[in-house]
Amino acid sequence: MPCVRDQVRPSCVTEPYLMVVGGRQIDRRLVAYAGIRGVQRIRCMCACVVRFHFACLSNAHCKRHLSSTSISFIATGSRADPQRTAVLSHRYPCFNPSAGTAMDDRPGSNPSTARSIVLIAIVMIVAVAAFIYTSGWFSRARISPSQLVDSLAPPGGPALGFRRNHAKGICFTGTFQSNGNGAALSSAPMFAAGAYPVTGRFNLGTADAKAADGAVPVRGMGLRVVTPDGSEWRSAMIDAPFFAVATPEAFYALMQALANKSDPNAMKQFIAAHPEFPAFYSWLTTTPKTASYAQERFNSLNSFVFSNAAGQNSVVRWSFVPEATPQTLSADELKQRAPDFLDTDITQRVTNAPQRWTMIVTVANPGDPTADPSKAWPDDRRKVTAGTLVVSAIEPEADGPCRDLNFDPTVLPSGMHVSDDPFPAARSAAYSVSFNRRTAEDKFYPHTAARGSAQ
Ligand code: HEM
Incomplete structure (x- = not known):
């Protein structure tokens, strides 16, 4: 045919x-x-x-x-x-x-080829949908990292070249001396007994790089511990015993309410919608400040998951408890201190002798609120003393070793992971935006003469 x-x-x-x-x-x-x-x-x-x-x-x-x-x-x-x-x-x-x-x-x-094509198509559709979902396109309430960072800016605009929050600080170096006890909870290399180099930063919780030390009620510590195998653990802690709000969205709402000068009820409405806030406000306004960074206890507040060599997981928070005895200052005494008294004090102390903090890891019981840093865990929770932070040198931030560090709390070694707490991921994204902005504004940053002449 x-x-x-x-x-x-x-x-x-x-x-x-x-x-x-x-x-x-x-x-x-x-x-x-x-x-x-x-x-x-x-x-x-x-x-x-x-x-x-x-x-x-x-x-x-x-x-x-x-x-x-x-x-x-x-x-x-x-x-x-x-x-x-x-x-x-x-x-x-x-x-x-x-x-x-x-x-x-x-x-x-071939039917199996057709099946593969259908499968690939399904996988692609699911991947695209997941991307769209995580980008927040489905959710109108979702806040972008840039919005979060923008919300931190004071009325006059951000201090160019500086961190968008905790803008004033001073660098330190030293060691984390692990006693080996932390290995029961985490296989992170810095919990094997030994001493590991540390770079850190004492700081004030404000977007104002020129704030007077006595005027800022929240103090912080950035910490980076490295081990010989190249592992890193970064953390940024504050001296509050719990956080102001339960979620990153609430943090954004708080920033907006604080900035809203046109509506006298803005804060009232915020508090009505965020009943966790008054406890923080009470801590903020009634707890006397100490005379030194060396006397402050710094807390992770966010929870993380530690995994040990046997594969057991524990949800934990950690604190660095000062060896120095806290000496509290009255509100009047605080006002009378020089604008940079905390920097002067810590420089003096560390020049005289290394300053120490004990690292205490607190383990959550089942049912503890691991996803909400505004809720402290009961005092009777299991505690493991993992080692000692020894601060042996202080350097000004300008061109010091901490200036270009981002103390992103999600930079964790093996044996540590983020938990169901939504803050570390939100913080990581916001810190990255802040880091990118401030490093791109280098020409505005007051470099030291030494750095200027070297260039
Ligand atoms: C959604 C909530 C938060 C936002 C948007 C936020 C935002 C920021 C930003 C933009 C920076 C500057 C980062 C850089 O440029 O390197 C920063 C620094 C810092 N934050 Fe947060 N933060 C949040 C929550 C927290 C919490 C819960 C803590 C304490 C547990 C904390 C402690 C600190 C500390 C200590 C620093 C200074 C670290 C350093 O010395 O570089 N923040 N924060």
Whole structure:
């Protein structure tokens, strides 16, 4: 039988349900009958059949091939119901189910290939949906890291070149002397007994880089511990015993309420919606400040997961408790201190002798609020003393070793992980924005003369 071009409907390629196989038209009912699922396969079949028809129909070998191809296809489509194959064979005698499965070898027509394509498509759709979801496109309430950082800016705008929060600080170096006890909770290399170098920063919780030390009620410590294998643990802690709010969204709402000078009820409304805040406000306004960074206890507040060598997980928070006895200052005494008295004090103390803090890890009991740093855990929780932070040198921040560090709390070694606490991830994203902004504003930063002359 000659290969007659006009036996094939030219529309076949674009009209997948109408096909010519072996000189016979197969209509959409047949396609449905054969159990064909998915346009992709139908298109493939159509293209394949048309190609064979043009090229091979007059050739006996190809005719057999075409026949077996068609049979395989039908057989595949009707595998679940052999009776259908029989009916097809009957109605279309050239389709002999015993003739082979050549179609299975054809790319695009192979059922497993089609399945793979469908699978890939599903995976891609899920990945795109997950990306869109995590980007916050589905959620109008979601706040971007840039918005969070913008919300920290004082009315006059940010201090260019400085951290967008905790903008005033001073660098330190020293060691973390691990006693080995922390290894019971975490396989992090810095919990193996030994001494590991530390770079850190004492700081004030304000966006004002020129704030007077006595005027800022929150003090902080940035810490970075490294081990010889290159592992790093970074942390940024404050002296409050619990955080102001329960979620990053609430933190943003707090910043907005504080900045809202046009609405006298803004803070009232914020507090009504965030009942956790008054406890923090009370701590902020009634707890006397100490005379020195060396007398402050610094707390992680956020919870993390420690995993030990046996694979056991514990949800923990940690604190650095000062060896120096706290000497509290009255509000009047605080006001009378020089604007940089904390920097002067810590420089003097460390010049005289290294200053020490004990690291205490507190382990949550089941049911403790691990995702909410505004809720302290009860005092009776298990505590492990993991080692001692020894601060042995102080350097000004300008061109000091801490200036270009980002104390991102999600930079963790193996054996430490983030928990269900949403803050570390939000903080990490915000710190990154702040870091990028301040390093891009280098020309505004008051470099030291030494650095200036070296350039
Ligand atoms: C969503 C909540 C928070 C936001 C948006 C936020 C934002 C920031 C930003 C932008 C910086 C400057 C980062 C840099 O440029 O390197 C910073 C520094 C700091 N933050 Fe937060 N923070 C949040 C929560 C916390 C919490 C819960 C703590 C304490 C547990 C904390 C403690 C600190 C400390 C100590 C620093 C100074 C670290 C350093 O010396 O570089 N922050 N914060």
